[in-house]
Amino acid sequence: MKVLVTGGAGYIGSTVCSALEEHGHTPVILDSLVTGRREFTRGRAFYRGDIADRPLLERLLDEHPETCCTIHCAALIVVPESVAEPYRYYRENVAKSLDLFQNLVELGQTRVVFSSSASIYDASPDFRVTEDSPLRPGSPYARTKYMMEMVLEDLCHATELRGIALRYFNPIGADPGLRSGSHVEAPSHVLGRIVEAARGRLPVFEVTGTDWPTRDGSGLRDYIHVWDLALAHVRAVEQFDAVLERARLRDLNDRYLAVNLGTGQGVTVRELVAAFERVSRQPLPLRAAPPRPGDVGGAYAGVERAWELLGWRPQSSVDEGIRTALAWDERKILG
Numbered sequence: 001m002k003v004l005v006t007g008g009a010g011y012i013g014s015t016v017c018s019a020l021e022e023h024g025h026t027p028v029i030l031d032s033l034v035t036g037r038r039e040f041t042r043g044r045a046f047y048r049g050d051i052a053d054r055p056l057l058e059r060l061l062d063e064h065p066e067t068c069c070t071i072h073c074a075a076l077i078v079v080p081e082s083v084a085e086p087y088r089y090y091r092e093n094v095a096k097s098l099d100l101f102q103n104l105v106e107l108g109q110t111r112v113v114f115s116s117s118a119s120i121y122d123a124s125p126d127f128r129v130t131e132d133s134p135l136r137p138g139s140p141y142a143r144t145k146y147m148m149e150m151v152l153e154d155l156c157h158a159t160e161l162r163g164i165a166l167r168y169f170n171p172i173g174a175d176p177g178l179r180s181g182s183h184v185e186a187p188s189h190v191l192g193r194i195v196e197a198a199r200g201r202l203p204v205f206e207v208t209g210t211d212w213p214t215r216d217g218s219g220l221r222d223y224i225h226v227w228d229l230a231l232a233h234v235r236a237v238e239q240f241d242a243v244l245e246r247a248r249l250r251d252l253n254d255r256y257l258a259v260n261l262g263t264g265q266g267v268t269v270r271e272l273v274a275a276f277e278r279v280s281r282q283p284l285p286l287r288a289a290p291p292r293p294g295d296v297g298g299a300y301a302g303v304e305r306a307w308e309l310l311g312w313r314p315q316s317s318v319d320e321g322i323r324t325a326l327a328w329d330e331r332k333i334l335g
Contacts, residue, residue, distance in 0.1 A: 002026045002067045003237055004060070004109070006051050006100065007074030008044070009036025012115065012171060012226060014180035016071060017044060019230035025237070028064050030057070031074065040180045052099035061107055069111040069237050070104055072097065075144070078188050079119070082141035083293040093144035098151055105159045113236045114152055116165040117145040118222070118260065121299055127220050127266050130302035131167070131258045138296050149258065156256040162244060163255070164236050169222035169262035169301050171229050173321030174328035181226075181328030190221070190269060191322065194276050195329050198284055205284055207269050209291035212298065218269035219291075220298035222262035225316035225324070232261050235310045246309045262301025263314050272318065279322045 003020055007013040008029030013036070017027035028045040038046075045064065049056040051074050061067055075093045076082070082089040104112065121129045122136035137146040152163045172191045174181030182192055197205035207218050214220045236243065236259075248254035267275075273284055306312050 001069070001237070002028055002064050004028050004030060004064075004067050004070040006030045006070065006072045007036065007115075009033055009038065009040045009046070010073060011180070011182050012168075012229065013071075013073035014040035015175045015226050015230040016073065016233045018175050018177065018179050019227070019234050020237070023234050023238070025234070028060060028067060030060060035076070035184070037180075037183050050096065052096040052103075054099070054103050057100075057103050058107065061109065067109065069113065069240060070109055071113045071115070071233055071237065072100065073115045075115065077141060079139045079141050079295070080188060080293050082139055082144070086140040089140050089144050093141075094147050094151070097148050101152060101155055101161065105155065105161050110160045110162055111240050112152065112161060112163045113233060113240070114148065114163055114165045116149055116167045116258070117142060118167050118169045118262065118299055118301065119296075120146040120149070120167070123297060124299060127214075127297070127299050128302055129260070129299045131260055131305055139293070153253075153256040162240075163257070164240065164243060165256070165258045166232060166236065167258060167260050168229060169224050169260070169299070171226045172223045172318070173225045173227065173316070173324040175230075176227055176324055178324075178328055178331050181325070181332075190272060191223070191276075191325055194273065194284060195325055198276070198280060198282060199329065203285070204287045205273070206287050206289035207273075208289045209295055209297075210288045214268050214297065216268050216270045219295065220266045220268050220300065221272075222265065222300035223267055223272065223318050223321060224262050224314055225321045227324075228314040228316050229261055232306065232310060232312045235312045239310065243309050250308075257309070259306050259310060260301040260303055261306060262303055264301055264303040266298070266300035267318060275318050276322050279319050280326060
């Protein structure tokens, strides 16, 4: 089948495209290349432009009439940047996604898999969150994801649109085939900053927040290999109608469904550092620092719904995520 992937030139979107191809599907990429990389589109159907560009979307679908589902990955994702530039984030992530969804409905494309985020959850006393846990997004970035889930759900009730929102926890690693990986110059995510410090491109890795109510005071996250994340999208596309039917049989919403994507295990930042030192066999220069704007203590996923409805479970370890991140960084260094 053909699948429209917005943001398919980005870190996660390009990995999703590779996973689709490995399972016999054809991704069709729509990406502005504001943050994506052209080389990640090589050999794939690619349309450069804005997700809210109706004439471009019409041309894409006219040229690929077999398209049966949209995976919407396109978004700005840096939490501190969203705090500094909220207007830009609401415009790009909310206003343009709203136009995209409405255009898809009007053009007869009624299946949407939406890249959401676990950052929309409220703090949990034991850090575990399920899809029914309270929501309280703590940054403009997180609020854009929360808003788009509400928009998508409302459109699914009012139109022929149906949606599956995949709430990502913390992606790490790279495509095992090293076709793509994290590509930003100054990564804000934890493993990216660890690699930068290990390679000497940062003088030290800062543990941002050391007084969280976790077992060692550092923030706790659920680190999921990006390839596992990509395979979950393949399952969502392949099983789209069946997933919503299974939801109906469990008395859940059969037009719009939220699903956590994580490992079900919490790992602290200091534990991630220890794993990195073990895998890389090198010490990491560390320094304690205050939390960044928008930071929270963390969470890990309750993942029962992903297994029961998607038939998906993660297969890769944190160590494997670290190994592929290092291999991808080495490939970038070698050109």
